[in-house]
Amino acid sequence: MQLSLPLLHSHIVTSVLLVVFSTITQTRAGNYFHGVTAANSAPNSDAYRCRSQEEWNNLANTAKSNGFSSIRILGFDCNALDFASSAAAGAGISVLAGIYFSGSVADSMTQINNEVGMFVEALGKYGADRYNGLTIGNEATGDPGQIAAKVADVRGYLRSIGVGTPVSTVHTWVAVRDNPQAFCIGDFVGANAHAFFDQNVVSNGAGGFVYDIVIPSLRTACPGKPIMITESGWPSRGAAMGRAQASPDDQYEAMKSLNCAAKGDSSIAVYAFEADDQVWKGNDNERSFGLFGKVRFEGDINNAC
Numbered sequence: 001m002q003l004s005l006p007l008l009h010s011h012i013v014t015s016v017l018l019v020v021f022s023t024i025t026q027t028r029a030g031n032y033f034h035g036v037t038a039a040n041s042a043p044n045s046d047a048y049r050c051r052s053q054e055e056w057n058n059l060a061n062t063a064k065s066n067g068f069s070s071i072r073i074l075g076f077d078c079n080a081l082d083f084a085s086s087a088a089a090g091a092g093i094s095v096l097a098g099i100y101f102s103g104s105v106a107d108s109m110t111q112i113n114n115e116v117g118m119f120v121e122a123l124g125k126y127g128a129d130r131y132n133g134l135t136i137g138n139e140a141t142g143d144p145g146q147i148a149a150k151v152a153d154v155r156g157y158l159r160s161i162g163v164g165t166p167v168s169t170v171h172t173w174v175a176v177r178d179n180p181q182a183f184c185i186g187d188f189v190g191a192n193a194h195a196f197f198d199q200n201v202v203s204n205g206a207g208g209f210v211y212d213i214v215i216p217s218l219r220t221a222c223p224g225k226p227i228m229i230t231e232s233g234w235p236s237r238g239a240a241m242g243r244a245q246a247s248p249d250d251q252y253e254a255m256k257s258l259n260c261a262a263k264g265d266s267s268i269a270v271y272a273f274e275a276d277d278q279v280w281k282g283n284d285n286e287r288s289f290g291l292f293g294k295v296r297f298e299g300d301i302n303n304a305c
Helices: 018-026 053-065 078-092 109-126 144-160 174-176 205-219 248-263
Strands: 033-039 070-073 092-097 131-140 167-172 191-194 227-233 267-275
Touching: 033 053, 053 070, 053 078, 053 174, 053 205, 070 078, 070 267, 078 092, 078 109, 092 109, 109 131, 109 144, 131 144, 131 191, 131 227, 144 167, 144 191, 167 174, 167 227, 174 191, 205 248, 227 248, 248 267
Parallel strands: 033 070, 033 267, 070 092, 092 131, 131 167, 167 191, 191 227, 227 267
Antiparallel strands: none
């Protein structure tokens, strides 16, 4: 990876990956999700509009007040890495940073490399402890082998300049299960797992789906690797998917089920999906996964188990 960036000073170097992942096992009163995934687009906007710094600040503070200790960003567009990192620092929570690309790794190489450089700059600005990890791609459609090679390339580059931030990619849990040689090579396993799309699970079974089906499959595919469920949620409206119904009540039951299931295994970091409704998306299911302002965690779901 050809990047001419300075060696980081020792105070922002993360030398032991377990230090980062040890935060997952800390006791969190009531909320057993590790974090919440957030789009870079502002909430409830008919078009994709970049979230402002003030909106990021509000999101981070809302996440913290509801018991979440981290926010996950999917890409670096809209100055999201800087805005989200600043907001997280102000709220005292962490960031799981994600580089998003579409198409092949080869076609996106310049973008990926540039954004790795942006991440290194953010480490210098906000400190290595602000970040749980860096992911290269989210359900990328390119060749799995090329994705794996790029993860290894980025990881090798970061280690060469003294950065110990865990590096991986994120894909659907089925893709990880079926392509372990590509998607288990990172420092951790990043998998999206939505019970709703399985079509055989009702809302109050969402937690069992993730912890009894998804996680055992990932542990078998990627033995010994830390696991992050980087997305898990339920829509509040739209068409049914088999047995899965989309409604506010079903969304509430699903998030309660997931939170209580997470209580039983604190070694897994689960990110709730997603912070707020994104109404610019293609259908009512995709538009309505938003949680804040719809699902009450503090004083409600956080007291359920």
